[in-house]
Amino acid sequence: MPLSELEKAIVRELQETIPLDTLHPYEEIARRCGITEEELFQKITEWRRKGIIRRMGAVLKHQKVGKVFNAMSVWRVPDREKAREVAQALMSYKEITHCYERPSYPTWPYNLFGMMHCETFERCEEIAREVSEKTGITEYRLLLSTKEYKKESLRYF
Amino acid sequence: MNASGSHGIDHLSDLDRAVLNIIQVGFPVAHAPYAEMAKQIGSVTEEEVYRCVLDLIERGIIRRLGAVFDTKKLGFMSALIAMKVPPERIDKVGELVSQYSGVSHNYKREHEYNLWFTLAAPSRQQLMDTLEEIKARTGVSDVLYLPTVRMHKIFVNFEIGPSVPKSTAPSDKSGIEEK
Structure with missing residues (x-):
């Protein structure tokens, strides 16, 4: 999906925080991009419809709203059907924020990833144990994040 | 990322919670977004909502x-990357990796593969080139390339209770999306 220079300029504005020194931030973004506010609304609406923009809104800092422990649960599942079952079990917990299937390697047998944000590490362990019991998948690990080197939204252009 | 216990949700006012529950789902796409939010919340002014948002950012x-x-x-192409870094060099390598603009999340984790980051690039070729450069610059050769094969869920949205009744609070489930 090649973007025009104008579209790249719009992405460049929207990938940052909107202008905060005004009650009319879209008007200011449109001005910076050299278009009308109405044209900007049309582009945002189009991108939302196409799923290019997932949402307009706030990205929160998790630790500050009480979600402290970031753990990556990784599971060795035998096939796609089982992966779906384990993913469904994981997703029934509100603490699971992302769930992906990824390739495995000889040195890394785990092919299903469930990202957790829990208030305690014990809660992370409890969820993993319950999912294991429910699905019969016993080969799993919990990788606690012990240091955050970087966490920010991607800048595309 | 260690628990410090100092960041609870206790210090959020009712207005903070109401604003957060709206704003993390959708900031209005409108000429006067703060006025729209004020209307949704009720008995609060545009100016108060605006000040509240500025304060939450601050x-x-x-x-x-x-x-x-x-x-x-x-x-864009993106992948999760894991590296097995000698423990004594983990901070140095972690900081070097963070310098790349295509890296948005970068964590140290408790495992032999102790550095985990997401890497994005405009093409697969550019992604692989960047990865090769990172390997060369860090001297770390044991690297896992873990692109998404299938995505089951992606929507981070924490409900911030208890001032909003559960039935009206945003759902954080977006169901299964297959790629």
Whole structure:
């Protein structure tokens, strides 16, 4: 999906925080991009419809709203059907924020990833144990994040 | 990322909670977005909502207020990368990796593969080139390339109770999306 220079300029504005020194931030973004506010609304609406923009809104800092422990649960599942079952079990917990299937390697047998944000590490362990019991998948690990080197939204252009 | 216990949700006012529960689902796309939010919340002015948002940003509770793009639909490739870094060099390598603009999340984790980061680039070739450069610059050769094969869920949205009744609070489930 090649973007025009104008579209790249719009992405460049929207990938940052909107202008905060005004009650009319879209008007200011449109001005910076050299278009009308109405044209900007049309582009945002189009991108939302196409799923290019997932949402307009706030990205929160998790630790500050009480979600402290970031753990990556990784599971060795035998096939796609089982992966779906384990993913469904994981997703029934509100603490699971992302769930992906990824390739495995000889040195890394785990092919299903469930990202957790829990208030305690014990809660992370409890969820993993319950999912294991429910699905019969016993080969799993919990990788606690012990240091955050970087966490920010991607800048595309 | 260690638990310090100092960042609870106790210091959020009712207005903070009401604003956060709206703003993390959708900041209005309108000429006067704060006025729209004030209308949704009720018995609060545009100016009060605006001040509240500025304050939540100032306090670091809101990290960013803007569009959340779908990296793939914007035409970018991305992958999770794991590296096995000698423990005594982990901070140095972690900081070097963070310098890349295509790296958005980068964590040290408790495992032999102790550095985990997401890497995005406009094409697969550029992604692999960047990865090769990182390997060369860090001297770390044991690297796992873990692109998404299938995505089961992606929507981070924490309900901030208890001032909003559960039935009206935003759902954080977006169901299964297969790629």
